[in-house]
Amino acid sequence: MKTINVQSSCDDEKQMGTLTVEDALHRMLDAVTERSTTERIHLTQAIDRVLAEPLVSPINVPSHRNSAVDGYALNSAMLPIKPNITTLSVVGKIVAGHPYQSTLKQDKAVQIMTGAQMPEGADTVIMQEHVETEQDSVRFDARHTSGQNVRQAGEDIKQGQTILKTGIKLTPPQIGLIASLGIAEVNVKTAITAAVFSTGDEILSLGQPPREGCIYDSNRYSIISALKKLGCRVVDLGIISDDPVKLKETFELASNSADVIFTSGGVSVGEADFTKQVLADVGNINFWKVAMKPGRPVAFGHVNGTTFFGLPGNPVAVMVTFYQFALPCLQKIMGIKNPLITPSLQAQSTQNIRKLPGRTEIQRGILSQTEAGEWQVCTSGKQGSGILRSMSDANAFIILEHERASVSAGEQVTVQPFSGLF
Ligand code: AMP
């Protein structure tokens, strides 16, 4: 089972105070392992699934020599030498799916359609736009070369060739490629099952009437949506009050029913934060202070061998820590070798942004292009870590690096567009 050496991490933490974003991510990545279970599924179910074995082609592609154009197939021995012109009589017409049954005689041509199988005896096709037809014959000049306009069998893929490697998260073109080989089923990694619950006496489920001093649960819904987008199965365990007995029961249940557990809230230092106390009994958990804003308190470890992400309570901190930490870890667990590329880019800040060096700040921004095609970014509103509105209005993170101080309008900043993330 997956366990990590908690003691040493805690000691380190005491010495270091807080972890940088990079340190925290490395520790998490080191502590998760690629899943080994696989299942065979039909290709129609395989989109976004991760290949568990190399895909080897059982056939040649194309499977037969065929014409790349509509035209006339002939033997290249009949091509004229400049300035001559050749005339050949045409013996018939070959259409796709209906092969010519005999060998083409050397002094004949046959009309052929795109994709139709080349007849024995022919090795060259002249496009129909490059011939003159006359009753049952074609005339052509000396501009043609031997073998032109013919697609050879196995030209794209050879039988026995590996065409997709283990760890590929399948995309629509790859599904098409697999189908083109006549393969109906693929071996993929089994999906990750994630158990999710929210913590807090003040948290209300959708459908409950508003109550004084309480707020609606948003984290469970954003976490579950993000997990579903990644192809995880979700066990929704609802909202658990700040009660050590209930929390402990729920952690036991979660670790029995899932590969990964996600919670939100209860990981900061606070009166009602029982998570620590409860987890001391059931798991090996690190409670980290990460030098980032939002998302400073993060818990991570294993509960009865099940990977556990204790995300902060504040809704934006949840999104930021999910994206910065959980996403790369889930990709590693899923064995994805071609993760979605979400490139960061440099954009000009249109405003001043206050920032202290010594922690990474991840702000919500609106990225756009000027008429001249240059990238520019502004923040999307108030940046408090509980303010979901500015997260919802944003289309990118503005990453203000650990050592960076305040940004003046006009400076370049690093921006991570959301596309593909949320
Ligand atoms: P905590 O770390 O539990 O003290 O939570 C920090 C802040 O996040 C508090 O203001 C909580 O009310 C809020 N919070 C915790 N869980 C949720 C949730 N599931 N949905 C929305 N806000 C939450």
Ligand code: MG
């Ligand atoms: Mg709480």
